[in-house]
Amino acid sequence: MSDAVRQAEDTVGRLYSALRRMAADFEFRPSARVNESRIALQLGASRTPLREALNRLVAEGFLEFRSGQGFFCRDLSPAGIFHLYEARVAIECAALSAALARAGDEEIAALGAYLDRTEPAYLEATDPVVLLELDEGFHDRLCALSGNPEFVRMLGNINGRIRYVRSVDLRQLRALGTTGGRLSAHRAILQALERRDGAAAVATLRAHIEKRRDEATEAVRRAYADIYAPGEEGQ
Amino acid sequence: MSDAVRQAEDTVGRLYSALRRMAADFEFRPSARVNESRIALQLGASRTPLREALNRLVAEGFLEFRSGQGFFCRDLSPAGIFHLYEARVAIECAALSAALARAGDEEIAALGAYLDRTEPAYLEATDPVVLLELDEGFHDRLCALSGNPEFVRMLGNINGRIRYVRSVDLRQLRALGTTGGRLSAHRAILQALERRDGAAAVATLRAHIEKRRDEATEAVRRAYADIYAPGEEGQ
DNA sequence: CCTCCGCGATCTGTATACAGAGCGTTACAC
DNA sequence: GTGTAACGCTCTGTATACAGATCGCGGAGG
Numbered sequence: 379m380s381d382a383v384r385q386a387e388d389t390v391g392r393l394y395s396a397l398r399r400m401a402a403d404f405e406f407r408p409s410a411r412v413n414e415s416r417i418a419l420q421l422g423a424s425r426t427p428l429r430e431a432l433n434r435l436v437a438e439g440f441l442e443f444r445s446g447q448g449f450f451c452r453d454l455s456p457a458g459i460f461h462l463y464e465a466r467v468a469i470e471c472a473a474l475s476a477a478l479a480r481a482g483d484e485e486i487a488a489l490g491a492y493l494d495r496t497e498p499a500y501l502e503a504t505d506p507v508v509l510l511e512l513d514e515g516f517h518d519r520l521c522a523l524s525g526n527p528e529f530v531r532m533l534g535n536i537n538g539r540i541r542y543v544r545s546v547d548l549r550q551l552r553a554l555g556t557t558g559g560r561l562s563a564h565r566a567i568l569q570a571l572e573r574r575d576g577a578a579a580v581a582t583l584r585a586h587i588e589k590r591r592d593e594a595t596e597a598v599r600r601a602y603a604d605i606y607a608p609g610e611e612g613q
Numbered sequence: 614m615s616d617a618v619r620q621a622e623d624t625v626g627r628l629y630s631a632l633r634r635m636a637a638d639f640e641f642r643p644s645a646r647v648n649e650s651r652i653a654l655q656l657g658a659s660r661t662p663l664r665e666a667l668n669r670l671v672a673e674g675f676l677e678f679r680s681g682q683g684f685f686c687r688d689l690s691p692a693g694i695f696h697l698y699e700a701r702v703a704i705e706c707a708a709l710s711a712a713l714a715r716a717g718d719e720e721i722a723a724l725g726a727y728l729d730r731t732e733p734a735y736l737e738a739t740d741p742v743v744l745l746e747l748d749e750g751f752h753d754r755l756c757a758l759s760g761n762p763e764f765v766r767m768l769g770n771i772n773g774r775i776r777y778v779r780s781v782d783l784r785q786l787r788a789l790g791t792t793g794g795r796l797s798a799h800r801a802i803l804q805a806l807e808r809r810d811g812a813a814a815v816a817t818l819r820a821h822i823e824k825r826r827d828e829a830t831e832a833v834r835r836a837y838a839d840i841y842a843p844g845e846e847g848q
Numbered sequence: 849c850c851t852c853c854g855c856g857a858t859c860t861g862t863a864t865a866c867a868g869a870g871c872g873t874t875a876c877a878c
Numbered sequence: 879g880t881g882t883a884a885c886g887c888t889c890t891g892t893a894t895a896c897a898g899a900t901c902g903c904g905g906a907g908g
Contacts, residue, residue, distance in 0.1 A: 437672035472703030
């Protein structure tokens, strides 16, 4: 059994995870074709399971498929990112509403404990990847309070697809020294949730996300620079 | 070119469409394993493209995958359907809000024309499948007014997964002679949209969907009866 | 009668092979 | 010099083959 569990991550699953990360990080350039043979060799598997994993990512919107031409990376545009942020607002706010009605006090307290626990790391972190992980961690847990796995699934999908832009945005925010505001926004949402003040909680969450949404155009521009000239610090 | 377009539906695409319909209609019994060899033979293709299509459906939540055991049909439960309806409310209401801000008068007029055009068929239709198609047609177009393809994609996914239960629910409504209310609800939403009365439009839409959502438990019970004893008219 | 073990059949998981489409490149004509 | 057509290479799309895992069934032991 322990062997089965250990090997639970089978080939397709392993390839899927690797490819998802690569697609999220735009290791495939926007709109560029994915060379199956090369990636298969690189990941140490044959094309059959690789294509199965690629098909999953197509269904999730990470990649596109054109008949007779193969798989392509999704493109990256301000409009596309805006739409994803808009969907994120819809899902997170709906999840929060559901959580207000259904989540128990102890579950909300657990989210508070998470916030307390991660606060030091949040304030000290310099790596935007770590910062983003902590940020997503809060939002994921908040979403999970809804008890609706569809919300969790959809948010996970969206977060994966905007992760790169968010990390670029976050790096910029850190450079400007304004990351603290994000944390306090999380705290404000939690407090409104504890008070069962639905209107305030949803409004705060919505404003929190829409603020980033409205930076999307600028962040996408930076993301392009970052994808095609990595390493060169901002500017 | 016309040949290319005609053949655009390649093998994987064809299999995907066929399997999606089969999964939506619960031609695979809930939680039952999908026999790859049999389906491949049945659909006239080999297992390789079949598995690619199956993997897309896993990513979309129509099927589940268990390592070493293969593909299984999603299960059918009142809670699961409730969660899907809840997600549907979130997406459709958010899409409507976006449409209020962005859709042009002529686009809204086009939706009105659709409603006028389909009204006779709606009132005369006896086949629940046709009725459902008309109903979904309105909601799809309404969602598309948002201009956000993510909303459209998500709604399409959700609608596919609740289609069977909706068709059972709709059949019951028809038997009770209350389908007219649905149509007038659509009309009310449209009129509020034309007046740019966001609060009324969203409230009407929400109530319209939540009414069905709250029938989900009963509809799932009927759906089970229908899946395992088709042909026998309800009850 | 129930339980556990082992065998066999079935099915999944992956690699590989091959056919055919797409695309770039080059050479030739204008 | 430019446009076009044909060639060839590369890569995709699918079938098939085979290895390994899983599950059911039958028999033996308690």
